[in-house]
Amino acid sequence: MLGERPRAAAWLRSSLIVAGLPAATLLLLMATGAVGTGAGFVALLVTLASAATVARLWLGNLGELASQIRAAASGGAVPSLSVAPLLASVQEVADGVTRLARSYEERGALVERLRRADAAIIEALPDPLLVLSAERVPLRANRAAREMLGRPQAAAAPADAAALLRHPALAEALDGAFTSGEPAAANLVLPVPVMREVAAQVIPMDPPLADGGRMLVLLSDRTQERALERMRADFVANASHELRTPLASLIGFIETLRGPAADDPAAQQRFLQIMAEQSDRMRRLIDDLLGLSRIELTEHQAPSGRVDVETLARAETDAMAPILATRKAQLELEAAPAIAEPADADQLGQVIRNLLENAIRHGRENGHVRLTVAPGTAPDGRPGVAVSVADDGPGVAREHIPRLTERFYRVDKGRSRRAGGTGLGLAIVKHIVNRHRGTLTIESEEGVGTTFRVWLPGG
Ligand SMILES: Nc1ncnc2c1ncn2[C@@H]1O[C@H](COP(=O)(O)OP(=O)(O)OP(=O)(O)O)[C@@H](O)[C@H]1O
Ligand SMILES: [Mg+2]
Incomplete structure (x- = not known):
């Protein structure tokens, strides 16, 4: 002026x-x-x-x-x-x-709206995203990134990102992207707060973003995917191993029957008996594997029937007589009228059968098994049916409990195999319970016994 x-x-x-x-x-x-x-x-x-x-x-x-x-x-x-x-x-x-x-x-208002839309999209992205300045200082971190870094409430980019950015593989990818101007990728293993496998993509921004951002770091948590890949590989290895053992024994006996035992009728009878047992074991293993994959295929579809669990439990209890006799064990049933719905009668029969067989086979000789069925509510208050199978056997050490429902996981492999187990029983139980949107809990004390509790939705 x-x-x-x-x-x-x-x-x-x-x-x-x-x-x-x-x-x-x-x-x-x-x-x-x-x-x-x-x-x-x-x-x-x-x-x-x-x-x-x-x-x-x-x-x-x-x-x-x-x-x-x-x-x-x-x-x-x-x-x-x-x-x-x-x-x-x-x-x-x-x-x-x-x-x-x-x-x-x-135009100013439009730019502001666009800026807010950008910020909202970045914030809502399911994958963690960081925006870095030319000096590699984090300028922004979206919600997923803040959660990954353990600071979901922080509004700005958390300082914890510095530790992540120092990760050698990520630092190398950033170096490469800054010098070449081309995107780069890195695979990281983050040990804290929980072990995670993360794939990082580094994308240079030229021209820079409005806030001075020169580099985007996009992270995707691959922990679950990698665990699944490992599980799949383990599964194939385990399944082939389980089948190979009885097969090797069958091949061995066939050789023996053709050669040294060709003229020994008594030995032939003995070997044929073992061969019958081994073939039976292979058949059971294949049946269980097919059953498991069938259940997995339908796991996302809820069942549609209505099952009287009390009657089902009585039928399964009666069917246990032969195996109870071999272990000289006793089975006590305490059942009240209870309906599971939506439910599949065949599958629930399989759950009760597998849990009873486990309690009898892995329980004590001359042991005592107790099956209870009663109406029960879930922790969140939903009405349903509570089933429990308790034994007074040797129990399971605490560290094994979370792994019992994994396929082929057996605490004592040799013992379970000798008892004719395939190690798939509890995996099948878990998948059936999941399909019914129910819960399975295992309590065990060494030397005292084990209790399996299943809760199923119903009325
Ligand atoms: N009631 C129990 N008491 C102690 N250990 C148990 C009990 N139930 C299961 N286990 C342990 O859990 C393991 C897995 O059980 P699971 O039913 O999956 O396999 P399995 O009984 O060995 O074979 P199968 O496939 O024939 O059932 C068993 O090998 C055993 O070590
Ligand atoms: Mg079993």
Whole structure:
């Protein structure tokens, strides 16, 4: 803005420019006597006064235009002209400034909306994302990233990201991306707070983002995927191993029957008996594997029937007589009317059968097994059926309990195999319970016994 003195100087200069030529002409006419001194003097005064007025109005208009432009540039409201402008074009310029300011404001609002949309998308991404500056300082971290770094509530990029960024594999990928300007990838193993396997993608931003972000680091947690891959590989290895053992024994006995035992009827009978047992074991293993894969295939579809669990438990208890006799064990049933729904009767029969067989086979010789069935509510209050199978056998050490439902997991492999077990029984139980949207819990105390509890939705 102009000060008082410069403003007066500008006024004087403008007045002189406007009045300079007419005043000089008048003075010349007065000097040559063409115009009388009195009249000439009055005309000179009038010329100077009107020039000063025009210059003042003109400067005032320009001053107002200048303050309009200043207001528009600073994003404020544009004031309208306080006096009628000297020229129509001044009003046109003033209108132009107002229109310009309005579109400037609209564009600003649009940019702000786009910025917020960007931030919301990044925040809602399911995968963790970090935005880094050229100095590799984290500028932003979305919710998933904050959760991964153990700071879900922090609003800004957490300082914990620094530890992640120092990971040698990630640091190398960042170096590569910064020098080449091309995206880079790295696989990381993060030991804290829980062991995780993470795939990182580093994407350079050229030109940089509005907040100065030069690099995006996109992380995806591959822990579960890798665990599944390992489980699948383990499963194939275990299944082939389980099948190979009885197969090797069958091949061995066939050789023996053809050779050394060809003329020994007593040995032949003995070997054929073992071969029958081994074939039976292979058949059971294949049946269980097929059963397990069938259950897994339908695990995401809820069953549709209604099952009277009390009646089912009585039938399964009666069917245990032969195996109870071999272990000289006792089975006690305590059942109240209870309905599981939606449920599959065949599958629930399999759950009770597997748990009873385990309690009898892995329990104590001369032991005591107790099966109870009663209406029961889940911890979240849903009504249903509670089934429990308790034995007074040797129990299972604490560290084995979480792994009992894994396929082929047996605490004592040799013993379970000798008892004819395939190690798939509890895996089948777990999948059936999952399909029924129920729960399975295992409690065990070494030397005291084991209790399996199953809860199923129903009424
Ligand atoms: N009631 C129990 N008491 C002690 N250990 C048990 C009990 N039930 C299961 N286990 C342990 O859990 C392991 C896994 O049980 P699971 O039923 O899956 O296999 P299995 O009984 O060995 O073979 P099968 O596939 O024929 O049932 C068993 O080998 C045993 O070590
Ligand atoms: Mg079993």
